Amino acid sequence: MKLEIINLCCSVEDKEILKGINLVINSGEIHALLGPNGHGKSTLLSCIMGHPKYKVTNGSILLDGKDVLKISVDERAKAGLFLAMQYPPSIDGVSVSDFLKSCLDAKNDKPVSLYKFVKELENSCNDVGFDLNMVHRPLNVGFSGGEKKRCEILQMETLNPSFCFLDEIDSGLDVDAINLVANVLNKMNDGSKGMLIISHYARMYNLVKPTHAHVIIDGRIVVSGGIEIIEKIDSKGYEWIKDELGIEIKKEESSPKIMLGSCGAKVVKND
Numbered sequence: 630m631k632l633e634i635i636n637l638c639c640s641v642e643d644k645e646i647l648k649g650i651n652l653v654i655n656s657g658e659i660h661a662l663l664g665p666n667g668h669g670k671s672t673l674l675s676c677i678m679g680h681p682k683y684k685v686t687n688g689s690i691l692l693d694g695k696d697v698l699k700i701s702v703d704e705r706a707k708a709g710l711f712l713a714m715q716y717p718p719s720i721d722g723v724s725v726s727d728f729l730k731s732c733l734d735a736k737n738d739k740p741v742s743l744y745k746f747v748k749e750l751e752n753s754c755n756d757v758g759f760d761l762n763m764v765h766r767p768l769n770v771g772f773s774g775g776e777k778k779r780c781e782i783l784q785m786e787t788l789n790p791s792f793c794f795l796d797e798i799d800s801g802l803d804v805d806a807i808n809l810v811a812n813v814l815n816k817m818n819d820g821s822k823g824m825l826i827i828s829h830y831a832r833m834y835n836l837v838k839p840t841h842a843h844v845i846i847d848g849r850i851v852v853s854g855g856i857e858i859i860e861k862i863d864s865k866g867y868e869w870i871k872d873e874l875g876i877e878i879k880k881e882e883s884s885p886k887i888m889l890g891s892c893g894a895k896v897v898k899n900d
């Protein structure tokens with residue numbers, strides 16, 4: 630399969646964040662995406678999945694030639710796109726196991742047998758060190774940072790997507806958990822899937838070896854290559870991009886002074 634992102638531009642709250650992203654991911658490839666904080670990495674994944682707040686203003690996303698931007702979020706998931714979120718939301722009242730079974734049944738044409746589902750869930754929980762008792766708890770409610778990330782991987786294993794997008798999956802995970810997650814990713818990397826892994830740290834990329842690496846600066850991919858890019862960022866940071874490519878890394882624009890009025894608590898009148 631092939632995912633093509635062509636000249637993708639995106640705005641959030643009328644602010645232009647992505648300014649022409651070009652990226653092609655084929656099955657069997659693992660792409661690393663790096664870049665300083667706030668330069669558009671998560672925004673790119675939100676656009677691919679169809680978050681309603683992120684308005685695509687130009688460009689296209691094609692999955693085997695099919696226009697992804699024309700289909701709804703659930704259809705994108707059914708087509709095989711999966712996002713392990715940087716900040717997974719909590720859903721009170723919906724247990725992890727009910728959530729996973731509903732996702733799986735929605736993706737497949739007919740419901741999976743309960744016996745098969747429970748067996749596979751047990752295996753996946755063991756793979757990521759997710760406490761079996763936790764599958765009865767409401768999704769992410771009160772979960773620790775690491776438990777949330779393990780739960781994202783649990784979802785990925787259950788749904789077995791064609792394209793896996795992992796947004797800082799390693800943040801919040803202890804060292805043992807990072808190894809477990811990397812094992813799952815390496816097991817799933819059987820040539821039938823494409824992966825895009827966002828991480829700030831070389832440790833993750835030493836465990837799950839990318840075939841390609843990209844750096845995003847101010848909403849554009851400014852450098853692409855192999856793992857040598859990751860090694861360079863790990864040892865030198867991002868300054869070399871300015872020195873070698875002449876690309877300025879913008880700091881946050883100076884904003885107007887914080888006004889007392891905008892911070893003051895409003896009095897709510899109950900008429």
Ligand SMILES: Nc1ncnc2c1ncn2[C@@H]1O[C@H](COP(=O)(O)OP(=O)(O)OP(=O)(O)O)[C@@H](O)[C@H]1O
Binds near residue numbers: 646673
């Ligand atoms: N829902 C939103 N509302 C307002 N601004 C947003 C929203 N989502 C993203 N932005 C802004 O878009 C810019 C890019 O954010 P994004 O989350 O894509 O960065 P990132 O590269 O993933 O950073 P990090 O490495 O810190 O995760 C930031 O300035 C951010 O504040």
Ligand SMILES: [Mg+2]
Binds near residue numbers: 670671672715796
């Ligand atoms: Mg991010």
